[in-house]
Amino acid sequence: MGSRIGVGLLGLGTVGGGVASILLSPDERHPLVADLDLVRVAVRDLARPRPVDLAADILTTDPGDVVNDPAVDVVVEVIGGIEPARSLILQAISSGKSVVTANKAVIARHGQEIAEAAAAAGVYVLIEAAVGGGIPIIEPLKQSLGGNRINRVSGIINGTTNYILTRMADEGAAYDAVLRDAQDLGYAEADPAADVDGLDAADKIAILSTLAFGGAVERSAVPTEGISQLQGVDVDYARRLGYGVKLLAVAERMAETGDPLPLSLRVQPTLVPTDHPLAGVNGVNNAILVEGDPIGRVMFYGPGAGAGPTASAVVADILNIAGIRHASDAPGHIDPLLAAGTWRNCALVEASKIRQRHYVRFNTKDAPGVIGRIGGCFGDRNVSIQSIVQFNASQAGAEIVVITHEVSQGEMDAALQAIEALPEVSGLAAHLGCL
Amino acid sequence: MGSRIGVGLLGLGTVGGGVASILLSPDERHPLVADLDLVRVAVRDLARPRPVDLAADILTTDPGDVVNDPAVDVVVEVIGGIEPARSLILQAISSGKSVVTANKAVIARHGQEIAEAAAAAGVYVLIEAAVGGGIPIIEPLKQSLGGNRINRVSGIINGTTNYILTRMADEGAAYDAVLRDAQDLGYAEADPAADVDGLDAADKIAILSTLAFGGAVERSAVPTEGISQLQGVDVDYARRLGYGVKLLAVAERMAETGDPLPLSLRVQPTLVPTDHPLAGVNGVNNAILVEGDPIGRVMFYGPGAGAGPTASAVVADILNIAGIRHASDAPGHIDPLLAAGTWRNCALVEASKIRQRHYVRFNTKDAPGVIGRIGGCFGDRNVSIQSIVQFNASQAGAEIVVITHEVSQGEMDAALQAIEALPEVSGLAAHLGCL
Structure with missing residues (x-):
């Protein structure tokens, strides 16, 4: 039931500076913020001017000093990139520390490995800041839906x-x-x-x-x-x-x-x-x-980015770890909602099976009947059309824009291939999705 | 670390039925839903047809059976209104049960009393469904911001x-x-x-x-x-x-x-x-x-209302209680973020000090200079105007619409009083706020 939480920061750039600035000014924020102690901060260059005022003895250029410091309960990783971020996160976990990270690249690629290590160690890896900047989206997905x-x-x-x-x-x-x-x-x-x-x-x-x-x-x-x-x-x-x-x-x-x-x-x-x-x-x-x-x-x-919003999300994650510490100091017993482990197998379907509406634009000759022939190609391949509109007709040709109803990528590709073979059509100039 | 959670329902109307229906069909939802057992349900009339299929022996017409049932860990109150809801919530708390409620009326009026009882008993009273229907707003306010x-x-x-x-x-x-x-x-x-x-x-x-x-x-x-x-x-x-x-x-x-x-x-x-x-x-x-x-x-x-969205919010709260139970079975040790106790004193300012922009519409005679005189009254009372527009001029008179910049209610009232005293003005016909 330890009420104070030692926080170690890996990185003191825009987001790291924002986090430090919240931790150093707890007034008017949730009272639990005052229980968070910033005890160790790894930076690249000790001589560089800082956005926040930190005691010199908490700074280090060795990230290992942060992930191995016994006074650090939660490691905040805001250096970004795959390595050394991945290794530092795994090292923190194996030292029994929870991790808070804003690093979408490492979580998208190594999330499973990191989650398994965290589950084995009985610690949390929280990622609110990795998606949507300051918007609470990870926590609602995990805990409210x-x-x-x-x-x-x-x-x-x-x-x-x-x-x-x-x-x-x-x-x-x-x-x-x-x-x-x-x-x-x-x-x-x-x-x-x-x-x-x-x-x-x-x-x-x-x-x-x-x-x-x-x-x-x-x-x-x-x-x-x-x-x-x-x-x-x-x-x-x-x-x-x-x-x-x-x-x-x-x-x-x-x-x-x-x-x-x-x-x-x-x-x-x-x-x-x-x-x-x-x-x-x-x-x-x-x-x-x-x-x-x-x-x-x-x-x-x-706000999807920026120092302040992203720091807000990082601090939210630290607070959640601090909050749950009040409920339990039993190591290894974790809240499965907060930890958000995976619970079933998922797999991507083949691209040809993806179903959606499409927007396509063709360059065509301004010949009579071209709209009809394009429409016919779609119909022959079961692609149902919502609208077909000619723009910008001139001697040089015309542009024809088609919006389809929902179809599979495979059906769409077949129709496009047939249309591009039409003598009146000089090319597919644009192809976008459509809600 | 008990993994199964007994749920007792007070009320089986629209929202209660929606909750029961989620609990009885855990497939494809978070796996923790399968750990929730609906063990007791209080209804008004046993003979009434139900939206969900429930074993007859879990139904009762006595809400006391639910709040006192030792198999019930979490009491869900969806009967609404002040009494008996308030008393049943307090009774559940004093039996050591956490409470989930969609009842904004009782929380807005007796929230402090209920929160104090919950803190003393070391249980949670969660209220996601009380505001915004299915929208996760309570949890983000408590845990993400x-x-x-x-x-x-x-x-x-x-x-x-x-x-x-x-x-x-x-x-x-x-x-x-x-x-x-x-x-x-x-x-x-x-x-x-x-x-x-x-x-x-x-x-x-x-x-x-x-x-x-x-x-x-x-x-x-x-x-x-x-x-x-x-x-x-x-x-x-x-x-x-x-x-x-x-x-x-x-x-x-x-x-x-x-x-x-x-x-x-x-x-x-x-x-x-x-x-x-x-x-x-x-x-x-x-x-x-x-x-x-x-x-x-x-x-x-x-969606701000409706059986499905509101039931989603109620189940989110039950899941949060179930999740934290995995982290701790130490009674009385609660997560202060989830519990969301108050931590400072707040008080409403006097109405005259509320500052905002205003929209007002006056009925006036269609006399020359009336816009100037109205504008003058505002200026004299320090009310700065963003726009003043005359609508619908006719022999019977005209309508003059004013949108102000941000001013205090007190300054606005003084200006309105002066304007209503103008001989050209027959009355204040509308007064709204403005963002």
């Missing part, structure tokens, strides 16, 4: 791309120009690949899927498409048809059940109807929609 | 009134007609007072305020105004000025701090800018916005 059969988790879970898409939509601006601007403003990294190619969102949806469905899937197999190929013209056409374009991450169970449970995961630029709750999520905000039975549909919305 | 200094909690927390307001806005329909329709559809009670007069929302905001700020306020002193006086013309004018009208519940701390911490609570029809996250919350949905430092602004959105 357990009575439900979850059917789908979907959302906007990358702030950088949502900032870019929001500006493309608002200003009619081109992707490249907005990206440069976002880099200047610090919203995008100098190497933006992890964000704009959808890799960060894929890490996060793999994590949410594991929690929602109780089993992990192979992260590297998640179909992932970013926004770097997205053209302004499709954002414009989508708007005219009543949709916004968002980089959407989706994890859903298929209609049939089974062991392993078949799941469809994907990250893809997706048309969202303007009256859908996710359509109004703009700028660097994130939102996650959870659909289940009997709850229906709930959404969690807020 | 504790690192923050909360500044404001606001939201749409009554589904019936939001349904009525949504239809008034969409159809330009009158309040009375929509209310009758809502009653026919089962969205409003035959006696709709608790909903349309704002009392239900006031109960809920008092509960959220206690959790957000760590201390209770006097429920009966919360300024509360419902929608029964709201006129369609103001919904229309608001729309033309770029706002929707929502029944908003707000709890916020004042700029200055103190002991007791001064808070402003209110329930009131309020103009919400159309680009505000709360503006898109329609129908029977609810949403709660939490603002704090350093998190910024997070929003929780979903």
Whole structure:
């Protein structure tokens, strides 16, 4: 029933600084914050100026000093990346310490190994900060929705791309120009690949899927498409048809059940109807929609990144460990809801079986009957169409935009192949998802 | 470390039936649901047909059988109302049982007494279902936002009134007609007072305020105004000025701090800018916005009522008690985050000190200079105006709508008094809040 909790920090960058700043100013926060002692902090360079005032003797350049310090009860890992983060987390666990991490890359790839080590050691590895920045989403999924059969988790879970898409939509601006601007403003990294190619969102949806469905899937197999190929013209056409374009991450169970449970995961630029709750999520905000039975549909919305929000999530996890320590000091006895171990096998379905609506744009000759022939190709392959619209007809040709009803990827691919073989069609110019 | 949890139900109406139905079909839900045994159920009439199939020997008409049954670990109270709910909850606590309740009325009025009894007995009283239906909001406030200094909690927390307001806005329909329709559809009670007069929302905001700020306020002193006086013309004018009208519940701390911490609570029809996250919350949905430092602004959105969503919240609470039981079987040692005791004194400020923006509509003579004279009265009392617009001028007179910047209720009242004394002004026809 020890009431004080020793916290060790691995990393004192933006998020680490935010965490330290909360721990050092407990006033007006939950009284349990005052029970958290920041006892050891690993930094890369002792001489660098700090955002917070820390006693020199708690700083070290050796992360091993933090994970092995007997005064440290909870290790907070905010250095990011795969290694040495993974090894340090495992080392902390084997020293009997709980871990709080904001590291989606390591959890998406090595979450199972880490969870098993934690279960064996009887400690917690908590990850609220790994998805959705400050938005409480991990904890609600683990502790508030357990009575439900979850059917789908979907959302906007990358702030950088949502900032870019929001500006493309608002200003009619081109992707490249907005990206440069976002880099200047610090919203995008100098190497933006992890964000704009959808890799960060894929890490996060793999994590949410594991929690929602109780089993992990192979992260590297998640179909992932970013926004770097997205053209302004499709954002414009989508708007005219009543949709916004968002980089959407989706994890859903298929209609049939089974062991392993078949799941469809994907990250893809997706048309969202303007009256859908996710359509109004703009700028660097994130939102996650959870659909289940009997709850229906709930959404969690807020700042998806930033020092303050992410630090709020890290401190929430530390507080949960501190709180449960009051209820039990019996080592090895853990709350299975908070620990969130997996409890069934899940597997990704083949890409051809993924079902959704599609948006496609074709460049065509402006020839009579082309809409009919395209429509016919879809119909022949069982692809039912919601709308087919011609834009921008000129001597050079026309653009034809089709929005389908829900179909399998396999049926869609077959139809597209037939359409691209039509003499009037010069090419498939865009292919996006559609809610 | 007992792994099975005996659940006793007080009430088998809509919500109780939903809870029973989840407990009796654990498949595909969190595996901990399978550890919950429904052992005793109190109903009013044994002969009545049930929504779920229950063994006859677990039914009783005496609620005392449930709260005193040694096989019951957790008592679920879903009978509603103040008595006998309050007494049964206290009796369950004194028998050493944890309680899960959806009863906002009893928690808003007797929450302090109940919390003290629970703390003394070392048991939990969990209330996720009391606010926001299925939306996880209580748990995130208690367990995910504790690192923050909360500044404001606001939201749409009554589904019936939001349904009525949504239809008034969409159809330009009158309040009375929509209310009758809502009653026919089962969205409003035959006696709709608790909903349309704002009392239900006031109960809920008092509960959220206690959790957000760590201390209770006097429920009966919360300024509360419902929608029964709201006129369609103001919904229309608001729309033309770029706002929707929502029944908003707000709890916020004042700029200055103190002991007791001064808070402003209110329930009131309020103009919400159309680009505000709360503006898109329609129908029977609810949403709660939490603002704090350093998190910024997070929003929780979903179905605010209904058997399924509310049952989801009740089962979440039971699961949390079951989960923590795995970590500790030491009686009396409780997790202070989950228990959510109060930790400071709070008090409502006088109504005259509440600061917000206002929307007012005056009936006036269509005389030259009347806008100037009204503007002058506001200026003289330090009320700064954002817009002043004349609608509907005719021989009979004109309507003048004013939206102010943020001012205190006291300054606003002084200005209104002066304006109503103007010979050109025949009356104050509407007075709403404004975000």
